[in-house]
Amino acid sequence: MLPVVEQPPPAGGAALDQVLIAAAAFAVIYVPLGIFLLREREGRPTVIGRLADRVAAVDGMPRWAGLPSYLAVIALVTAGFGVYWDVPIHMQNGRDEGPLANPSHYPIMLGIFGFLAAGVISAGLAKDPLPRRTVRLTPRWRVPMGSMVLLGAGLIAAAGFPADDVWHRLFGQDVTEWGPTHVMMIGGAVTCVFAVPLLYAEAAQVGRPPAARWAWLGALATGGLRAFGRILPPVRREVPPDALADRGAWATRTFLTIAVGGCIIPVAFLMEFDLGVPQFPAATLFVISGFLTAWIFLTCRLFFGPGGALVGWLTYTGIRGVIFLVTLPIPDIHRAHWLLFLGAAVCIELLALVVSSRGPVFAALAGLLAGTVGLATEWWWMELFLPYPLPPERQQMPFLLAVGGLAAIGGGLLAWSFARNLERIADLPRAAAPTRAEAAAGRWLGTTGTLVFVVLMGIFAPPASAGEVEVVRDCEDDVCRTTYEPVAGTDVIMGHVSYAEDCIGEERCASVVTVRLDPVDAADDAVWIAALAYQGKHENDPAIPGDGVLSIAMAPTGRAGEYRSTDPLPLYGSWKTLVRLHRAPTTMVSIPLHMPEDAAIEGPAAGLVQVDDGTDVAFVHEPFLLQRERKPEVPVWLWSVMYGVVIASWLGLLAFYGWLYAAAGRERGDVPATTGS
Template sequence: MLDVLRPLERAIAARTRIPSWAVVMQVGGGVALVVALIGFVWDVGWHADLGRDKNLFTIPHLMILAGLLGIGASGAAAIAMATLGEAAGGWRWRGLHIPYSAAALTAFGAGAVAGFPLDDLWHRTYGIDVTMWSPTHLLMIGGASLSPLALALGAGEARWPDESGFVRARRYLVAGAVLIGLSTFQLEFDMGVPQWQALYQPVLIAAAAGIGLVGARAWLGRGGAFFALFMFWLIRGLVALLVGPVLGHQLPHFPTYLGAAAGVELAFLLAGRVTPLALAVLAGLAAAIVGLPAEWLWTHLWSFQPWQPRLLPMIWLPLLASVAGAVLGLAAGRAWRPAPAGLPRPAVPLAAAVLVAALVAPLPRTSISASASLSAQSAGAPHGFAPDRSGVPTLLQDYWIE
């Protein structure tokens, strides 16, 4: 069956110094991620402006589904190409050559696609939710958002030639995609419809900066954080213009990350000969110390939720998330090169645990006890039936709510 793809594998191998499986994974996965990103931002804008949809298969939903299927298919196609080319490295299973990065991309795609029918089941069972952060939504979003990490790992695993020109530009593009993926969890804040505590916004920004920008600097060398940031601005800006002015929805905003990128570059420049762990901690601290004030100012210039002084007592939490993210980012960036991380063995799992704790800490809601009473009375006669999202005939009736 794989022999059908052999001419394509040979054609790619003859025209590039990059293994055919890596080319297929990068091109296919990249296109799929762009489709999924546009559909995702469009879908959130749709719901923010128009409320719940009556049809599961809207255009944004179909774009999301197509993108998620494309992610998984790109990983599977990469495995097929690696098998035909008898790629070195990775796993061997029943005659298949499975690169680690292709396996990760396939798993991310499969998990994200599985979230689509589970989401419909969730709504049928528990009703319609109004947040991005429901379990099934996070399964879909997480699968797509983490896929750029697999693409970056694929660049190191395939040992892309370290040269200037188009190949280096592709590295910048993948590094920017990693930062975009890590930032998608903030989209409720970007669209002005947050359903969760305000503290989550600086925590999520700090975590994304720590992982994405430190990873880019460790992978790309001097200026890497700025190159990744430029790609982030370019792609998020184009998607914002498409969803906003072109498609007629709320213009999505996004964090600047400029202060964090400057802090990361400064830390790498001035750190000198220190251990990798010390470098990661310094970079995470610098990203937070320089980046958080810059983001605070940015929220007052171009954000739906300007940060308020009441966040200050908990500002240590984004600082902690930035440092933990920086340790993970340094380990990831060196894996993408590839090169030894040089970190103590417990550092990565400990940083992951600290980051999870930083994400859980803002979860408890602080609010006052309140009670309310609602009364409804019909505002005219019923005017027919219509099926709801589950296909159940529902009476159309207008009500006054007091």
């Protein structure tokens, strides 16, 4: 039998010394920031203030907009570098000894502290000239709306760092990107970028637009639009008036379009798909992709005019390229790939050429086209570039594209509201003013579009089971075995497992695996049926391809309900090996073929999982396996309360972002009592 792993990494929170080190790092950054804040508010010179003034002299923006936005972007790249290093490490190696035992956690921590610091700096530097709408923190301290976005994103991300350790102590390790506290940290990071277009638009209000000295950019855009207008005369009529009249204003519009394109960064939530180990239903890939591409690319098209969706796509492609390049120096990691999204941008551009209206109906139609036809073009790209099990089975295309189309309609509605509001904030003239009915409906469009996305995620994100199993642990001769037994009276899918090489239990066992399903039609509506082996990098076995993560197809043998792995699967050592079945719409179950014994795990799941040749085994609700370290017997009410707190905080933060953008676009006379003019 295989030996028990000695002194495995902890599965329920970090050691106290590491918590104290993280707290000390926080203090080292924020105590000086607190001193800076006090000195700036007293009107005394500071090093940061002088640096902000130097940056303002170069880029032409107010001190509260330029330096903080650049710091936020640098911090976001730093955190992104850490995340795209950290997640593959866990997929290849398993848990680490603690939050500071993994070198990838340092850039994540510094990045989170960095964009929160950018918010503090922006608020501290907030002195006249200020935009017409500000948040009044004290009777004499008014802060731009963009600064508040940075602060909100930074606070929820920074709170997620200690909350993550508390969560692991309460519930064990939930090793997924979409764990609640992980969503707090990653979500705060990817939404901090929403501050950049808002700060730039607010800067334009005070006559200091972003990169105002770069008038050549406006000249370039203007020349391109003039040429485009000669080729396609109808295009000229939809070009905003400032495009051909004021190169400085058009430079502002161009920079704002690029900044909006950067707001597609929440695609980072698709990282598990990009790495080939999705833990959530495939429908969520299409919900997130449809919503984000419609929202961002259509906003760019409405705001910029012809070619705007392509500008947004180029910005997205640049972001993905940067993420890939910054991780290149790290050797031997499982690298993330990405969706192309070119089809969605092209669909929006083509529709804009044949439809003259730019109202909400056009926005919804453009979103629908991007989320259906646009995402349909991703199938060939997934097959070419993304890791297996993407693309999903083609028979699921109608369902997945329908879900993506609904989400993209929501994204289109948000895009219309977002683009028009940005124009109001930046005081830019429009190509065609909305009708009174459109203006009245505009305030609700963004909320409606966002709610469509939230509802679809609520429906399709939770993985469903296909019957109940009981976790049983039996110990004999100092070796404990874990099995998953079907509960009587439930509809559990069974699989008969056989091996081409009956070597299970040997030191180096790898075999082609055959699984015969019962019922035989259980995979007829499969989104995928695949084999996954992960956390095997420690074995360093040249006979096993890959880098500690292996995802391969389970191909039909020609016999009803029978599937065979296209390559041998590792069934030994630290490898965790599953046969995964994802049925439409949200059922995700797996057969655990091999998982090592893990003494750090509490409960019956800690034993060695090892399926012998010729055994009938139940398909298990997949989160029980992929998140094996979660603690059993945690009260349901505690799960509900903690999930409720995280969800409520996120919905509150999204509403806060929406309020900031909406308030920033109002006239000075509309300022409520809680803000200053």
